[in-house]
Amino acid sequence: MPEGYAVKRKLSHSIGRAGLLGRWREWRNRLLAQAGFQRWAAGFPMTRPVASRRARALFDLVAGFVYSQVLFACVRLGLLPMLADGPLDVPAVARRVALPEAGALRLLRAAATLDLVEPRAGGLYGLGAQGAALLGNPGISAMVEHHAMLYADLADPVALLRGEGGPTELSRYWSYAVADRAAGLSEEQVAAYSELMSASQALVAGDILDAYSLKRHSCLLDVGGGEGNFLRAAGERWPRLRLMLFDLPSVAERARERLSRAGLGDRATAIGGDLFHDNLPRGADLISLVRVVHDHDDHAAAAILRGVRRTLPPGGTLLLAEPMSATPGAEPVGDAYFGFYLLAMGSGRPRTPRELFRMLSDAGFQEIRLRRTRRPMLTRLVTARTT
Ligand SMILES: C[S@@+](CC[C@H](N)C(=O)[O-])C[C@H]1O[C@@H](n2cnc3c(N)ncnc32)[C@H](O)[C@@H]1O
Numbered sequence: 509m510p511e512g513y514a515v516k517r518k519l520s521h522s523i524g525r526a527g528l529l530g531r532w533r534e535w536r537n538r539l540l541a542q543a544g545f546q547r548w549a550a551g552f553p554m555t556r557p558v559a560s561r562r563a564r565a566l567f568d569l570v571a572g573f574v575y576s577q578v579l580f581a582c583v584r585l586g587l588l589p590m591l592a593d594g595p596l597d598v599p600a601v602a603r604r605v606a607l608p609e610a611g612a613l614r615l616l617r618a619a620a621t622l623d624l625v626e627p628r629a630g631g632l633y634g635l636g637a638q639g640a641a642l643l644g645n646p647g648i649s650a651m652v653e654h655h656a657m658l659y660a661d662l663a664d665p666v667a668l669l670r671g672e673g674g675p676t677e678l679s680r681y682w683s684y685a686v687a688d689r690a691a692g693l694s695e696e697q698v699a700a701y702s703e704l705m706s707a708s709q710a711l712v713a714g715d716i717l718d719a720y721s722l723k724r725h726s727c728l729l730d731v732g733g734g735e736g737n738f739l740r741a742a743g744e745r746w747p748r749l750r751l752m753l754f755d756l757p758s759v760a761e762r763a764r765e766r767l768s769r770a771g772l773g774d775r776a777t778a779i780g781g782d783l784f785h786d787n788l789p790r791g792a793d794l795i796s797l798v799r800v801v802h803d804h805d806d807h808a809a810a811a812i813l814r815g816v817r818r819t820l821p822p823g824g825t826l827l828l829a830e831p832m833s834a835t836p837g838a839e840p841v842g843d844a845y846f847g848f849y850l851l852a853m854g855s856g857r858p859r860t861p862r863e864l865f866r867m868l869s870d871a872g873f874q875e876i877r878l879r880r881t882r883r884p885m886l887t888r889l890v891t892a893r894t895t
Contacts, residue, residue, distance in 0.1 A: 576655065578618045582625075583652045587615070588639045591625055595634035647708030654704055657681060661852035668851055679854035684756060685803065686854045691782035695758045702759055705734045705799070712798065712887045713741035716829045719879045719889050722746045722794065725825070729754060729792035731816065732800035736763035736778065740770055751776035752792055754783075783812055788819040795820055796827040801864070802846065803856040813871035820894045826873060828890045829881075834860040838885035861890060868892045 539545050549559040568575075582588055585605040590596070596604070602612035616633045619625040623638040635643070642648045657677040667673045675686070683697040684690040722728065722742060726749065730739045733753035743751050751772060753763050757780030764778040779789050788795075795816050801809045816826055833842035846858040859867075861878045868876050873892035881889050 573659070575622055576652075576659075578615070578622060579624065580652055580655065581615055582619050582639070583649045585615075587619070588624065588635060588643055588649075591633060591635040591639065592643055595628045595632035597631050598633070601633065645708075645711055647710065650704055650707040658849060658852055662848060665848065668848075676852050676854060678849070678852045682803070682853050685856070689782070689785075690756055691780070691785065693756055693758055695761070698756060698758045698762070702735050702762055706737050709734070709737035709741075709798075711883065712829070713738045715881045715883055715887050716796075716798065716827065716889055717741060717745055719881045720827060720891060722749060725794040726750060727752065727792040728794045728796060729789065729819075730796045730798065731755075731788060731812075732783065732797060732803075733763060733778075734759060736767045736770075736772075736776070738796065738798050739763075739776060740767065740772065743772055743775060749775075750792075752789060753778040754781060754788055756780060756782065783815065784808065788815055790819055792819075793821060793823070794825045794827065796829065798827075799830045801828060802830045802832075802850065802858050803853070805855055805857070806867075808855075809859075810867055810871065813867055813873070817872045817894060822894055824894045826868075826892045826894075828864060828868070828892070829887050831858060831886060832861055832864070832884075832888045833858045834862075835884045835888060841885050861888065864890050 546559070546563075549555040550563070585607070587601070587605060590601070590604060598609055598613050598616065601607075601616060602609040605612065607615070616625055616627075619639070620627055620633070620636065623636040624642070625633050625639055626636040628634045661668065661676040661678050664673070668676070679686045682701055683693050687693060716738070723746070725746075728739065728742055728749055729752040730736070730742075731754045733739055733755050736753050739751045739753050743749060751767070753760060753767070753776065755763060755778070760778040760780035767773065767776040767778060777789075781788075797812065797816065801812060804812065813826075820826065831841060831846055833839075833847075835842055842858040842860075850856040850858065865876050865878075868890070872894070874895050875891075875893040877891050879889040879891055881887050
């Protein structure tokens with residue numbers, strides 16, 4: 509068969525398949541949009557389970573903000589740690605969180621439907637499964653409190669998408685996101701976000717270090733390393749590893765204090781500077797970028813990768829860890845949550861592993877690999893090498 513003919517046939521076959529799929533999708537959507545079909549599907553025994561699952565999912569989508577606010581009220585009032593000490597009845601809860609009894613009961617019943625608390629015998633309420641999981645990671649409560657700012661910024665998402673309106677609360681909070689000269693940011697301007705990052709670092713660090721062994725490395729430089737929690741975790745696991753951190757001067761100062769308090773003063777150096785204006789310190793055969801690249805728009809992210817590439821010696825390794833788009837089973841976490849979060853922050857976007865592979869390759873990296881992490885919803889890990 510002539511080559512041109514084979515290509516044409518393959519093309520028309522795939523167009524035919526895409527066309528068929530497209531037509532099926534249009535037919536399905538027309539059907540799903542009909543109130544009569546919805547009623548029928550909700551009643552017919554064969555379609556009832558799917559119909560009720562879909563209806564519930566749609567309702568959850570509509571009501572998601574309300575659920576978040578129920579959670580916010582629990583966190584703000586300290587309800588979950590209180591119930592972790594043992595179940596309480598409604599008057600006791602009301603007294604301890606300073607709510608009228610009717611308000612406490614309303615909150616407890618709402619929180620029970622979300623598994624944050626659970627009713628127990630004798631009119632008591634105890635901690636629920638999700639409430640217990642949440643208490644296991646203090647970073648989540650810190651994020652919930654922090655979301656007050658995000659939701660204020662998202663009050664008019666259309667204006668945000670159009671780039672209209674003034675500076676957002678998140679752009680003030682993440683002061684480096686829109687700063688011309690980030691290196692000049694004061695201690696006061698970096699303290700809140702640095703603490704929040706530290707609070708949420710525990711799960712992240714463990715998952716990265718479980719996914720990639722640092723055994724063959726001698727010196728790790730954590731770029732944008734915040735208060736040094738990832739470095740500390742790496743240092744504890746690999747006692748012979750030398751440790752370096754690079755971050756804005758006022759953040760590096762915080763890291764220096766914390767690393768020294770953790771007894772790592774001799775092994776760890778924290779260097780202050782600006783990723784976009786200063787050279788990264790040399791000497792490390794491993795550089796990590798943990799939750800750093802997604803904070804930056806494409807041209808800035810590409811510059812960071814090129815800077816890391818130039819700094820590493822031949823045979824050096826980059827660890828790029830962050831939540832990513834198109835994570836199977838956690839799709840909304842990337843493009844919906846981080847997509848809108850970073851929009852409100854004023855810079856950056858979540859990227860798919862494929863996009864990061866391309867950027868890494870453009871920056872001159874080789875042997876680019878996606879590593880399996882325990883909780884890809886929170887952190888995925890890409891490694892790449894220099895030659
Ligand atoms: C989202 S935080 C991540 C911190 C830490 N890697 C973690 O995962 O907890 C991003 C970090 O990048 C640092 N950063 C942002 N812009 C920077 C710049 N231009 N130069 C150096 N560090 C910068 C911030 O100060 C912050 O500590």
